[in-house]
Amino acid sequence: MNAVKPSSSVVASNLCKVYNGVHVVNNLNLIIEEGSFCGILGPNGAGKTTTLRMLLGHCPIDDGELLVLGYSMPKNAAIVRESIGVVPQMDNLDPDFTVKENLYVYGRFFGLSANVLDERIVGLLDFASLKDKAESKISELSGGMKRRLTLARALINKPKLLILDEPTTGLDPQARQAIWQKLRELQKQGLTLILTTHYMEEAERLCDRVIVMDYGEMMADAPPKQLIKDEIESHVLEVHAVKDELVNKLKQDSSIARFETSGDIYFFYGHKLQYALDVLEKSGHDDYLFRPANLEDVFIKLTGRDLRE
Amino acid sequence: MNNRSNLILFLSRSTSIWSRNIRVWSKLAGPSLMGNFGESLLYLLVLGYGLGKFVGKVEGLPYEAFLAAGVICTSAVNSASFEGMYSAYTRMEVQQTWLGMLATPIGVAEVVLGEILWGATKSLISVCAILVVATALGLVENAWAVFILPIVFITGLCFSALALLVTSRAKSYDFFLYYTTLFITPMILLSGVFFPIDTLPDVVQWLAKALPLYHAICLVRPLMTGGDLSFILLHLFVLLAFATIAGVWATERIKKRLIK
Numbered sequence: 001m002n003a004v005k006p007s008s009s010v011v012a013s014n015l016c017k018v019y020n021g022v023h024v025v026n027n028l029n030l031i032i033e034e035g036s037f038c039g040i041l042g043p044n045g046a047g048k049t050t051t052l053r054m055l056l057g058h059c060p061i062d063d064g065e066l067l068v069l070g071y072s073m074p075k076n077a078a079i080v081r082e083s084i085g086v087v088p089q090m091d092n093l094d095p096d097f098t099v100k101e102n103l104y105v106y107g108r109f110f111g112l113s114a115n116v117l118d119e120r121i122v123g124l125l126d127f128a129s130l131k132d133k134a135e136s137k138i139s140e141l142s143g144g145m146k147r148r149l150t151l152a153r154a155l156i157n158k159p160k161l162l163i164l165d166e167p168t169t170g171l172d173p174q175a176r177q178a179i180w181q182k183l184r185e186l187q188k189q190g191l192t193l194i195l196t197t198h199y200m201e202e203a204e205r206l207c208d209r210v211i212v213m214d215y216g217e218m219m220a221d222a223p224p225k226q227l228i229k230d231e232i233e234s235h236v237l238e239v240h241a242v243k244d245e246l247v248n249k250l251k252q253d254s255s256i257a258r259f260e261t262s263g264d265i266y267f268f269y270g271h272k273l274q275y276a277l278d279v280l281e282k283s284g285h286d287d288y289l290f291r292p293a294n295l296e297d298v299f300i301k302l303t304g305r306d307l308r309e
Numbered sequence: 310m311n312n313r314s315n316l317i318l319f320l321s322r323s324t325s326i327w328s329r330n331i332r333v334w335s336k337l338a339g340p341s342l343m344g345n346f347g348e349s350l351l352y353l354l355v356l357g358y359g360l361g362k363f364v365g366k367v368e369g370l371p372y373e374a375f376l377a378a379g380v381i382c383t384s385a386v387n388s389a390s391f392e393g394m395y396s397a398y399t400r401m402e403v404q405q406t407w408l409g410m411l412a413t414p415i416g417v418a419e420v421v422l423g424e425i426l427w428g429a430t431k432s433l434i435s436v437c438a439i440l441v442v443a444t445a446l447g448l449v450e451n452a453w454a455v456f457i458l459p460i461v462f463i464t465g466l467c468f469s470a471l472a473l474l475v476t477s478r479a480k481s482y483d484f485f486l487y488y489t490t491l492f493i494t495p496m497i498l499l500s501g502v503f504f505p506i507d508t509l510p511d512v513v514q515w516l517a518k519a520l521p522l523y524h525a526i527c528l529v530r531p532l533m534t535g536g537d538l539s540f541i542l543l544h545l546f547v548l549l550a551f552a553t554i555a556g557v558w559a560t561e562r563i564k565k566r567l568i569k
Contacts, residue, residue, distance in 0.1 A: 056412060058568055078414040086412040092405035096333045105332065108325045109413035111318075157413070 009034050009161050009192040010055060014064035017050050017216070024050045026216035027064070032209075034160075037183075037193045039207035039224075041200070041299060043308040047216040048196040049089065052163055055194070056081060069160060082110065085154030089165040091146050093138050099149055100125070100134045107156040120156060127182065128152035144175025151182060162186060164195040168202060180206060200295040210295065212302050219302045224295050231298045233257045233269040237276055240265050240287040249283075250276045262305050269293070319422075322415045326423025327430065334431075341431075344391075346438040349384035353377055353443070356503070368505055370534055377448040378530035379502030381439055381457065382464060385432035386522055389465040390493060392428040393472025394485045400424075401476065407567065417564040421473060425556055428469025429462045436461045443533075450535030457532050464525040467548045470555035477562035501526050521551045 010032040017025040025047045032038050040048045053059035055068050057077025066073040068080045094102050100121060107117040125131045128148040133141065141149065147167060154162060164183075168176040176199075183206055187193055197203055203210050204224045212220040212227075220227055239250065241264050250268065251259065253275035260267040268276060273290065280288055334341060357373030357380075367375040400406035407420050440457065443449055475488045499506065499513060500522040506514050517523045524544035531538045 058408075058411060060568065078416060081412065081414045084412070088405070088408065088412070090405060092409040094329075094333070094406065094409075095404065096336055101332070105329050106409070106413070108328070109322070109410055109415050111321060111325070111414070 007034050008032065008067070009036075009069060010194070011067040012051075012054075012064065013066075015051075015054065015061065015066055016063035017047070017054065017059060018062045023216045025054070028216070028218060030211070030218070030221075032192065032194065034192050035187075035190055036209055037187045037207050038195070039203035039210045040194065040196045040213060041198075041203055041210060041295075042196075042213035042219075043303050045308055046213040046303075048213055049165060050216075051213070052165055052194070052196065055163060056084065056086065082157060083160045085157065085159035085162040087147075087150050087154050087162070087164040087167045089169070091150060093146060093149060093153070095138045098135050098137060099130055099141070102138070102149060103153055103156055106153050110157040112157065117156070120158075124152040124155055127155070127185075129178070142175070144171050144178060147171060147175070147179060148182070151179065155186075159191070161192045161194070164193065166196055166198065168197070168199065176202070200299055204295045212299060214303045220298070227298050228293055228295060232293045232301055234271050234293055235269070235273055236289075236291055236293050236297055237268040237270075237273050238265055238289040238291075239268070239280070239285070240289075242266060242285055242287070246279070246283055246285060249279050253279070260305070269297070319419060322419040323423040323426060326410060326415070326420055327426045330423070330427040331430070342435070342438060346384065346435045349380050349387075349435065349439050350442060352383075353380045353439070373446070374448050374534050375530070376503065377443050378533045379526055381436050381443070381461065381533070382522060382525045382529050383497050383502050384435045384439055385461045385464045385525065386468050386493065386497065388431040388435045389428040389468035390472045390489070392431045393424065393469040394476050394479070394488070395482060397424055397428075397473055397476045398479055398482060398485075401563070401567075411567065417567060418560045421556060421560045421563060424473060425466055425469045425552070428472065429465030432465030432468070433458060433462050449533055453532050453535070457529050460525060460528045460532070463545065463548050463552070464521070467521045467525075467552040467555070470552045470559060473559040474555045474562065477559050477566060496520050496522050521548050524548055 008031050010030060012028050012030040015025055015028040015030070016023060024045075028047075028051065040051065042048050050059060054061055054066060054073065057074035057080065060074060069083055071080050073080065094105065097105060103121045103124060104114075104117050107120065112120075125134055128151060130145060130149060130152065133145060138146065138149075151164075151167070167183075168179050171179065180202070183193060183195075195203070195207065208223055210220070210222065210224045210227055211218055220231060222230065237250075239247070247266055250256075250266075253268070253270070253273055255270045255272050255274070256268050256276065257271070258269040260269075270276075277290060353373070353376060357376045361372035361376070364372040366372070410420055411417065436458070440449070440454065444454075472488075475485065479485065496517075499509065499517045500520060501517070502522075506517050506523070509517070524547045528538065528541065528544050530536065
C-alpha cells in the first residue's frame with residue numbers, strides 16, 4: 001500500500017498486456033491528473049477496454065507498473081475499487097429488481113449501511129432524473145434511463161474516479177445529450193473521468209484530453225482542439241461521386257496538402273482550398289462538402305481507413 | 310489490517326451476495342419452491358406409497374420412511390446443483406451480474422463463497438418444506454430430525470461448490486446436461502436413495518462410497534428414522550472435503566475466466 005502522488009489518479013509506466021503472443025497493450029505510459037476528463041479513442045481491438053480492465057484489477061498486468069489513486073495494481077484492487085465507479089459497456093443491471101433496489105443492493109456490495117444508502121439513493125435518483133421511476137422494473141425503462149441508472153449506480157460509493165466504457169453507445173441523440181450533461185456536472189464536482197467512445201463528437205465535446213490508441217499503443221495525447229490543430233490540416237473538402245476529369249482539375253489546387261479516397265468519396269485536406277472550390281463552382285457539381293477538420297479526421301489519419309472487426 | 314478483520318470483511322462481502330440472491334428468490338419464491346420441493350414430494354408420495362406396497366420393509370423400515378431420507382438428500386443435491394449451474398451461469402454470463410459485483414471491492418473468492426452459501430440455503434429451504442410434509446405424514450421418528458438441517462446445509466455447500474466448478478467450464482446451458490446425466494443422476498440411483506446399496510456389486514458400492522451423496526444419506530436416514538448414527542465424523546469429513554476442494558478449485562477457474 002504505497003500511496004504516492006495524490007494529484008495523479010492514474011500513473012501507468014510501460015504497461016503491457018499480451019494475449020496469445022499479441023501485445024494488446026504495448027508499453028503504455030500514461031498519467032491522468034485528478035479532476036481531468038480523459039477520453040480514450042481507438043478502433044475495435046485497439047486496447048481501450050483492456051486498459052480500463054487493468055485500472056479495475058480485472059486483468060493481470062504482464063509487464064510495467066500501474067498506480068491507480070496512488071495504489072499499485074492489481075495488488076490493491078479491492079481498496080482501489082472502493083473509490084472507483086464503473087459504467088460498463090454492456091448493461092448489467094439486475095432485471096429482477098426495481099430501480100431503487102438496484103441502487104440499494106449495489107451499495108451493499110460496498111458495505112454501505114442501509115441508512116447511508118437510503119439518503120444517497122434519493123440524491124442519485126434526482127441526479128439521474130429517475131425520481132418517478134424509483135419503483136419501476138428494469139424492463140420498463142428505456143435505453144437512456146437504463147444508462148442513467150447505471151451511471152447513478154456507479155456513483156453510489158461516491159467515487160473519486162469514474163470509468164465509462166462506451167456509455168452512450170446505442171442511445172438516441174436526446175438520451176445521449178442527457179448523459180453528456182450529467183457527465184459535465186460530475187466533472188464540475190471535481191470527479192476524475194475516463195471514457196472510451198467511438199463517437200468523436202462525444203470526446204470532442206466532453207473531454208479536456210483525448211488519447212488515441214491503436215494496436216495497444218498510444219498514437220496521440222492532447223486536448224481535442226490541440227489535436228485537430230497539430231495533427232491535421234485546417235479544412236477538408238469531401239467530393240462525392242465525381243468524374244476523374246474533375247478530380248484531376250481539383251488536384252491542381254496547390255493548397256491541397258493531402259488527398260484520400262474512400263469508395264466514391266474524395267477527401268482533400270488543406271487550408272483554404274480556394275482554387276478547388278472555384279473549380280467545383282464552375283463545374284456545377286454540387287455533391288460536395290467543405291468543412292473545418294474535426295476529431296474524426298484526426299482519428300482516421302492516425303488509425304487508417306481500414307475496417308477493424 | 311489484521312487477519313481477523315480481513316476475514317470478517319471477506320465474510321460480510323460474501324453475505325452481501327448471499328442476501329442479494331435471497332432478495333431475488335423472495336420475488337420468485339413460488340415457482341422456485343414448486344420446482345425443488347414439488348418434484349421431491351411427488352417421488353415420496355408416488356414411489357413411497359405406490360411402490361412401497363410391493364416392497365414392504367427395507368432395513369426394518371416401511372419403504373416410505375426409508376425413501377423419505379433419500380428424497381430429502383436428493384432434493385438438497387438438486388436444489389444446490391440447479392443454483393450452482395443454471396442460476397450461477399445466468400449471473401456469470403447472461404446478465405453479467407458477477408462482473409458488476411467485481412467492479413466493487415468484492416473479489417472472485419467472495420462471489421464464489423456467496424454463491425455456495427446461497428446454493429446451500431436453497432437446499433435448506435426445499436428440505437424444510439419436505440420435512441414439514443414428511444412429519445405430517447408420520448415419517449419422522451423424533452425431534453432428533455432437526456439435526457437433519459445442518460447436514461442438509463453442508464450437503465448443499467458440497468453440491469453447489471461442485472456445480473460452480475462445472476459452471477466455471479460451461480460455454481452454454483447445454484453443457485450442464487453432461488454433469489447431470491453422467492454424474493448427478495447415476496449418483497442418485499446408486500447412493501442408497503431408493504434401495505440399500507449392499508445389494509450392489511462391491512465395485513459399485515465402493516464407487517458410491519467415494520461420492521458425497523452416500524455420506525449425506527448415512528447421516529440423514531438415522532436422524533429421521535430414529536436409527537443409530539455411526540462414523541459421523543467420517544461422513545461429515547467427506548462432505549466438507551468435497552465442498553472445500555470444489556470451492557477452491559471453482560474459485561481458481563472462475564478467476565481465470567473473468568480476470569484475464
